[in-house]
Amino acid sequence: MTKHKILIADDDESIRFVLSKALEKEGYLSLQARDGKETIKLLESGPVSVIFLDIFMPDINGLDLIPEILKIQDTIPIVVITAHGDTQTAIESAKQGAYDYITKPFDVKEIADTAKRAVNARQQAKENQNFSSKDKPKSQASKIVGQSLEMRRVYQIIGRAATSDETVLIMGESGTGKELVAQAIHQNSNRANQEFVVFDCSAIPTNLIESALFGHVKGAFTGADSSRQGKFEQSNGGTIFLDEVGELPADTQMKLLRVLQEREVEPVGGNQSRKVDVRVVAATNRQLQQDIKVNIFREDLYYRLNVIPIYIPPLRDRKEDISDLIDLFTTQFANEYNQKKATISDQTCKLLMEYNWPGNVRELENTIKQGLVMCSGPVLLPEHCPQLRVKQAKFTTTAESDEKTHIHQIIERRVKNYLDSGTNDKSLYQHIRKTMEKPLFEIVLKKTKGNRSKAAEILGINRNTLHVKIEEYGIEV
Numbered sequence: 155m156t157k158h159k160i161l162i163a164d165d166d167e168s169i170r171f172v173l174s175k176a177l178e179k180e181g182y183l184s185l186q187a188r189d190g191k192e193t194i195k196l197l198e199s200g201p202v203s204v205i206f207l208d209i210f211m212p213d214i215n216g217l218d219l220i221p222e223i224l225k226i227q228d229t230i231p232i233v234v235i236t237a238h239g240d241t242q243t244a245i246e247s248a249k250q251g252a253y254d255y256i257t258k259p260f261d262v263k264e265i266a267d268t269a270k271r272a273v274n275a276r277q278q279a280k281e282n283q284n285f286s287s288k289d290k291p292k293s294q295a296s297k298i299v300g301q302s303l304e305m306r307r308v309y310q311i312i313g314r315a316a317t318s319d320e321t322v323l324i325m326g327e328s329g330t331g332k333e334l335v336a337q338a339i340h341q342n343s344n345r346a347n348q349e350f351v352v353f354d355c356s357a358i359p360t361n362l363i364e365s366a367l368f369g370h371v372k373g374a375f376t377g378a379d380s381s382r383q384g385k386f387e388q389s390n391g392g393t394i395f396l397d398e399v400g401e402l403p404a405d406t407q408m409k410l411l412r413v414l415q416e417r418e419v420e421p422v423g424g425n426q427s428r429k430v431d432v433r434v435v436a437a438t439n440r441q442l443q444q445d446i447k448v449n450i451f452r453e454d455l456y457y458r459l460n461v462i463p464i465y466i467p468p469l470r471d472r473k474e475d476i477s478d479l480i481d482l483f484t485t486q487f488a489n490e491y492n493q494k495k496a497t498i499s500d501q502t503c504k505l506l507m508e509y510n511w512p513g514n515v516r517e518l519e520n521t522i523k524q525g526l527v528m529c530s531g532p533v534l535l536p537e538h539c540p541q542l543r544v545k546q547a548k549f550t551t552t553a554e555s556d557e558k559t560h561i562h563q564i565i566e567r568r569v570k571n572y573l574d575s576g577t578n579d580k581s582l583y584q585h586i587r588k589t590m591e592k593p594l595f596e597i598v599l600k601k602t603k604g605n606r607s608k609a610a611e612i613l614g615i616n617r618n619t620l621h622v623k624i625e626e627y628g629i630e631v
Contacts, residue, residue, distance in 0.1 A: 158203035158273050161185045163193040163219075164235060165212050169258075173206055176265045190214035190222075197226045204272040206256070208235045209243055217243075220250040231272035241298050241309055245342055248313025257301055298334050299482050300475035304467040308335065315462045316342035321414065323399075323459045324437040326466030329516030332437040333397060335464060340393040345433055348392030353385045356401040363406055365422045368413070374423025386419045386430050393433040399459065400440035400451055407452045414458045434459070448567070469511040469518060476507055479515060483522045484534075496526055497533045505542055564589070592627040595620070604631045 160182045162173045174184035185202065187193040190213045196202070205223065209216035220232055231253035236243045244255045253272055256264060298305070315322050316339050324332045333352065340350045358366050365374070369384030385394055402410065413419055414434065418427040436459045445451035469476070480498055488495040498506075502525075511517055525539040536542075568589055572582050595613070602608040610620040624631060 157181060157183045159183045159185055159201070160269060161187060161193065161196055161202045161205040163187040163190075163205060163211070163216075164208035165189060165210070166208070169208070169235070172260060173265060176260070176262045177269055180266045180269060182269060188212075190219050193219065194222060194226070197223060197230075201227065202230060203276050204231050204233060204253075204269060206233045206235060207252075209247075217246055217250055220247065220252055224251050229276060231275045233268055233272055241300075241305075244306065244309040245313040245316070245338060248310040249317055249342060250313075254310070255306070298331060298338060299478050300472060301478060302467075302472040302475045304472045305475060308464060308466060311462065311464050312338050312342065315339050315464070318462075319343075319433050320461040321433075321459050322435045322462045322464060323456075324435065324464045324466065325442075326437075326439065327468050327512075327514055328439050329514030330466040330468060331515050332439075332466060333395065335466060336393070336395040336435045336437060339435055340395075340433070343393070343433065345392050349389045350393050350395065351385050351389035352395045352397060354397045356398040360403050363403065364409060367406070368409065368419045368421055369424075370422040371424045374421070378423070381421070384419065384421065386413060386432055387428065389432050390430050391432075393435055396434065396436040398438060398440075399436040400438040400442055400445060404452070407455050411452065411455045411458060414455075469514045473507055476518065477503075479518055480506065480522060483519050484526065487523055487526045494532065496529060499533050499535050501536050502534050502539065505536055505539065509542060588627070591623065592629070595623050595627065596629055599624075599629065599631055606631070 160177050162170050162177075162184055163186075164170050164173075165188050170186045170188075174186060177184050182203075185196055187196055190211050193205075193207070193211075197205075207216050207219065207223070211219065216234065220234075223230065223232060232247070232251065234243065234247040234252045234255040236247075236255050236257050240257070247255055253275055254268055256268055298309070312335060322336075322339060324335050326332055337350060340346060353367065355363070365378075365382070365384065367384045367386060369382055369387055370378050372378060372381045396410075409420075413430070416427070417431070418429045420427045440451075442451050442456050446453045446456060469479075480503070484496050484498065487493070506518070506521075513520075521539060521542055522534075524541065525534050528538045529535070565586060568586055569582065572585060595609075598609045598612055599606075602612065606617055606620055606624075610617045613620065623629070
């Protein structure tokens with residue numbers, strides 16, 4: 155079997171040595187280049203499976219080299235080598251067509267995992283012929299922090315989204331940083347020098363929301379003493395960020411759909427449409443697909459918005475990013491108040507890492523800055539964050555309470571739908587039982603990896619009963 159060739163392009167001999175040894179240990183053949191010219195020469199001499207590319211080359215910037223590489227081998231995955239925390243380079247490289255990036259100092263397992271993913275991507279790209287280079291608009295610095303695998307995927311999508319004008323839907327819990335992602339898309343797009351207008355769909359009274367979005371003409375309603383542009387016209391040429399788009403009333407959803415389809419707005423009280431050239435980025439913390447099922451959100455609008463989906467994971471699912479965030483917030487606090495940067499004690503770090511952060515990054519920032527206000531010395535100790543201990547103690551109880559409330563709400567909605575349907579089949583109990591039983595069996599079978607005996611034991615039923623339920627609900631095992 156032919157070994158995959160991996161090219162390491164870096165002017166630092168020690169970096170080339172570390173990478174080559176790590177890759178050769180995994181069974182790859184390594185090639186080495188010291189600068190841009192050697193890189194191009196090696197690529198022209200024959201096919202390479204993957205390239206690890208340093209940004210700072212002596213004769214050319216690595217970002218400028220990416221398009222040249224893709225001209226020679228258009229399906230080659232490029233893994234960019236960056237400094238730790240340099241998220242802007244990650245976004246820029248994704249815009250240029252890079253596959254992924256790794257940060258210094260290196261983790262040997264990360265090198266191996268990245269190489270394996272890249273080789274697989276190369277093989278898939280050769281089959282599909284859809285791995286292409288990107289355009290390269292100018293960019294500004296990103297304020298997003300985090301080097302977890304989940305956030306690295308977010309940076310890649312930001313970079314690729316920035317090269318088009320398609321609508322983006324950012325999904326994630328409150329406090330995860332959806333507006334920062336929207337700003338990064340705008341700042342890295344060819345609209346970066348135009349307006350970035352934020353509109354919070356949940357903060358405007360229902361009777362004023364259409365006027366705020368689409369504008370109004372003089373006399374359109376009581377108090378409309380003059381005509382006024384809406385947010386769409388104010389952001390013409392730039393980007394509008396529709397935060398909490400899931401809170402829009404049904405009538406406004408329909409009008410927003412028309413704006414997305416026709417690229418024109420009609421002010422309230424007016425009878426003439428006005429063309430707008432606006433990039434739309436929307437965000438929500440709601441489960442819109444569930445809202446569609448209960449007719450809260452329009453399905454056609456959902457698909458218009460969700461052309462480029464970006465999911466931001468909650469902080470509890472990327473706890474390895476907490477240390478970087480702590481560093482960011484302590485630095486910001488020190489700069490803001492012209493103080494020496496505080497140190498976080500090991501005990502405080504342990505507390506911060508163990509907490510599940512239901513308020514996500516926003517709650518972490520608030521907790522650290524509150525603690526720094528209370529801290530009179532150079533070290534942030536647990537006693538400076540008493541509210542965190544209280545939150546930690548309450549968290550388990552709150553989580554259990556929230557879970558019970560959620561189950562209660564599901565059953566309540568099912569009962570309401572059953573009663574509203576006017577059916578006379580008197581099967582409510584069976585209906586609710588099936589609603590709850592099927593996911594229960596699916597989850598337990600998934601956890602036991604399809605082991606029916608183990609699943610039956612956990613459920614407290616015999617294997618024959620489990621078999622009947624699997625057949626009844628059509629569960630795939």
